[in-house]
Amino acid sequence: MNNNSTFVNWFRDSSPYIHAHRHRTFVIYFGGEALLDDNFKNLIHDFALLNSLGIHLILVHGIRPQIDNALKKSKQSSQFQNSLRITDKHTLQCVKESAGLVRVDIESLLSQGVANSPMSGAELRVVSGNFITAQPLGVIDGVDFQNTGKIRRINNTAIQQQLDLENIVLISPIGYSPSGDLFNLSAEQVATEIAISLQAEKLILMTEQSFQSATGELIAQMTTEETKQFINQESQLASSTQHALKSAIHGCQSGVKRVHILNRLIDGALLTELFSRDGIGTLISSTQFEFLRSAVLSDIPGILELISPLEKKGILISRSPEQLEINIADYIIIERDGLIIGCTALHPIKNSQMGLIACLAIHPDYQKSARGNQLLEQLLKQAQQKSFTQVFAFSTQSMQWFIERGFSEQEATQLPTHLQATYNPLRNAKVLRKQI
Ligand SMILES: CC(C)(COP(=O)(O)OP(=O)(O)OC[C@H]1O[C@@H](n2cnc3c(N)ncnc32)[C@H](O)[C@@H]1OP(=O)(O)O)[C@@H](O)C(=O)NCCC(=O)NCCS
Missing domain, CATH: 3.40.1160.10 (Acetylglutamate kinase-like)
Known part of the structure; x- marks a missing residue:
């Protein structure tokens, strides 16, 4: 059997x-x-x-x-x-x-x-x-x-x-x-x-x-x-x-x-x-087989394929293709031999010098090889270039991963006003914050 x-x-x-x-x-x-x-x-x-x-x-x-x-x-x-x-x-x-x-x-x-x-x-x-x-x-x-x-x-x-x-x-x-x-x-x-x-x-x-x-x-x-x-x-x-x-x-x-x-x-x-x-x-x-780059509109089907199983499990918040399209400039991806195997986004928070890290995912076949880390490092670099003072992430199952990378947990009630609108208390995700 x-x-x-x-x-x-x-x-x-x-x-x-x-x-x-x-x-x-x-x-x-x-x-x-x-x-x-x-x-x-x-x-x-x-x-x-x-x-x-x-x-x-x-x-x-x-x-x-x-x-x-x-x-x-x-x-x-x-x-x-x-x-x-x-x-x-x-x-x-x-x-x-x-x-x-x-x-x-x-x-x-x-x-x-x-x-x-x-x-x-x-x-x-x-x-x-x-x-x-x-x-x-x-x-x-x-x-x-x-x-x-x-x-x-x-x-x-x-x-x-x-x-x-x-x-x-x-x-x-x-x-x-x-x-x-x-x-x-x-x-x-x-x-x-x-x-x-x-x-x-x-x-x-x-x-x-x-x-x-x-x-x-x-x-x-x-x-x-x-x-x-x-x-x-x-x-x-x-x-x-x-x-x-x-x-x-x-x-x-x-x-x-x-x-x-x-x-x-x-x-x-x-x-x-x-x-x-x-x-x-x-x-x-002739070119690098695997590389990290900014996402473009044609990457949306590949990103959806990567994140859909995680959305179904409630690990990531659901996103429609339209939402991805509007915010595609915030996304970065890891492409390997034409396949998208990793993605994440840094959304700027309105009227502030802060950002929200979202939609972080590495394909299960490629985890534990520092790719998640590589994406995070790239976002932190971008946050620095944009003169952000701090970045946030909401997580239901990966808080420890963020904590081990210098984030600290914070009460949802203390979130900046513009972020509170995006926080769903029913999901009860942990709020993680990192000073830049
Ligand atoms: C979290 C995630 C992005 C990490 O990607 P990765 O490429 O495997 O990460 P890295 O290789 O940089 O780090 C691997 C280390 O993190 C640990 N790790 C992986 N997932 C973890 C989790 N959910 N919580 C705590 N630690 C985790 C691994 O055990 C490994 O540590 P070790 O080498 O000491 O065993 C990936 O596991 C993933 O896509 N998870 C599902 C989606 C998710 O939870 N996204 C976060 C949403 S906020």
Whole structure:
């Protein structure tokens, strides 16, 4: 029974994400290392599930370890310059072999449909092709990169046609030139340029590691500026991870809405990231993911959604959309990834140098992380700027919270005259006051 209700709750909680992701285009990159892992079949099952949920998938695979193995077998090695492989004639042969083998392996795994397996009944259609036109990287600082290439053009119309038919598009890091030459490309760059060119909803780069802060916690989000600093500070980053982070910055700066960096080694990372509130990876965005700002009229539906459950419980006084509209300039909010997760207001009290703090709420999923404090601090700053001498708050269940932040309790009968009109004795809220 307990397990059953956990499952039901989990499934219900996922439904907003299922609706939101349907018919969206996701570009997912994973390195050649993924194919060498016993868990790769799980990742394939997850791709199949995403496809079944109506997500338009473009999979871009890497082939670095496969090229290294092929070179090793023939007792050869590659030369690198600035962590980029120089693709000479022999290496190019290894690139062709590796790309062919990896592609066929992925196609065969995606074609499974054994009864009682997670792929049963999936009947996926996978399409690969010459979607990328490339050109030589050329000679840089006197070094000829030979058949290492860069992307010249992406045939996004052809890719889109395949997505519209609900086919999974599988792309190898290889580009073709009009003169019939073949070029070895960076798979991360291929994924990023495709995401930019198709204006994909998400670019997901699966790397071989997670990113931790100095205190050992997962870094859940970084702006592009923070990502640049992170690359400069972290001397231990694998070069493939550096490629991924640099691609993420480029993707964000070129209009991809969301770039997620996920640790491929965590089984189920993709599903957790896409179908749970806080995910498991690092989200890179060009602007701050969560920020505090003044409210505007278009925030009213979001504010109402946040405060309605508290109004129903009598914790906050009920406000109509019209009241919010009239006083919207008094409100500040915390926006996180497009959702309003916190709000409060400082209403000036007529004919006085005093203010009333009202409508303070933090979404239950985001409480206890100093967000309430952050809103209060901001209001106290505003009160100071407006030369208020004191601020008040009415509270039925949070008086202790205010007291711990320097407020003191006061009798309702001693309220300033203009505030007495807004105080409802039937509600019997505690009156809290703070000197500015
Ligand atoms: C009150 C509220 C805004 C605090 O937001 P928050 O972001 O969780 O607050 P902070 O992270 O800054 O502070 C967290 C601390 O306050 C404590 N706290 C939270 N709610 C409290 C309450 N109602 N009374 C007393 N202490 C409270 C927490 O236990 C925590 O203390 P701890 O770390 O010592 O355990 C939030 O709990 C909320 O939205 N509550 C429902 C609405 C409400 O009561 N609004 C006030 C109307 S006047």
